Amino acid sequence: MPTTPSRPFSALIDDAIHRTRLTLDQVVVELAARDVSVSRRSLLNYKSEASTPTEPRQRAILSALADIAGDTDGDDFVMVPELAVEASAGDGADVDEAEVVVGYMAINRVVARHEYGFDPDRLRTIVVRGTSNYPTLRPGQRLVVSLYAGEDLVDGAFYVMTGPSGRIIKRLKLRAGVILVVSDNHEYETLEVPVAEFRSDYEVHAMAVSVSAPL
Numbered sequence: 055m056p057t058t059p060s061r062p063f064s065a066l067i068d069d070a071i072h073r074t075r076l077t078l079d080q081v082v083v084e085l086a087a088r089d090v091s092v093s094r095r096s097l098l099n100y101k102s103e104a105s106t107p108t109e110p111r112q113r114a115i116l117s118a119l120a121d122i123a124g125d126t127d128g129d130d131f132v133m134v135p136e137l138a139v140e141a142s143a144g145d146g147a148d149v150d151e152a153e154v155v156v157g158y159m160a161i162n163r164v165v166a167r168h169e170y171g172f173d174p175d176r177l178r179t180i181v182v183r184g185t186s187n188y189p190t191l192r193p194g195q196r197l198v199v200s201l202y203a204g205e206d207l208v209d210g211a212f213y214v215m216t217g218p219s220g221r222i223i224k225r226l227k228l229r230a231g232v233i234l235v236v237s238d239n240h241e242y243e244t245l246e247v248p249v250a251e252f253r254s255d256y257e258v259h260a261m262a263v264s265v266s267a268p269l
Contacts, residue, residue: 062103063100063106063107063112064100064101064102064103064106066112066116067097067100067101067112067115067116067119068101070115070116070119070120070123071097071101071119073119073120073123074119074122074123075123076122076164076168077168078094078097078098079094080168081097081119081122082094082097083168084118084122084164085115085118085119085122088118088121088122090114090115090118092115100115122164132161132162132163132166132174132175132177133158133159134158134159134161134166134174134177134178134179134198135155135157135158135178135179136155136157136158136159136178136179136180136196137155137178137179137180159179161174161177169264170198170200170263170264171263172200172263173200176200176201176203177198177199177200177201177263178198178199178200178201178260179196179197179198179199180196180197180199180214181194181195181196181197182194182195182196182197182223182265185239186224186237186238186239186242187212187223187224187225187237187238187239188238188239189238190238191212191223191238191265195265196265197214197223197262197264197265198262198263198264198265199214199259199260199261199262199263200260200261200263201259201260202258202259202260202261207226207228207233207258208226208261209226209227209228210225210226210227211225211226211261211262212224212225212226212261212262213225213226213258213259213260213261213262214258214259214260214261214262215256215257215258215259216256216257216259217235217255217256217257218255223262224236224237225237225238231248231249232246232247232248232249233246233247233248233249233252234246234247235247235252235256
């Protein structure tokens, strides 16, 4: 039968949380994903001995934390495909380019979920070309993107799209009745596209989530 731990639960949970290498908010999310619902305040109370859960709950929490620590130590990687498609930050890439997988980038699933904030299985990497978003995006940089699945567009985010000029990456700014297709390089013009026209003339493929460092 299980025995009561010789160390106080406050010390055990403090060590267990530390081994996950995640913030408390991230730990709460990961615990919930493992069907262990614990609030941030409760974790702080457990760490400070302001409160202590029942022994069965202690075991459930510590077991889930050990599982999380195992994930972040490298036991659960997602292989993010690198596509042979360049996202043009200039006049547009050939829309007929074949999206061939040319390699993979290994990213820890838990770390990726918290660093990028998206389902790791939807992540891809592509290469930037052109200078219309310079200096934010530079030619040759590897861009991590999340495949678009019809969710609401995020104001100010970069998107990989196919438009009238081909495959492009631009910042989208949402305004009443229009979408601004923006280049960070001010030498390029900003396009003001009515929402209905944007929906018919542009196909959104992915949202950029990181390039060398988070955007």
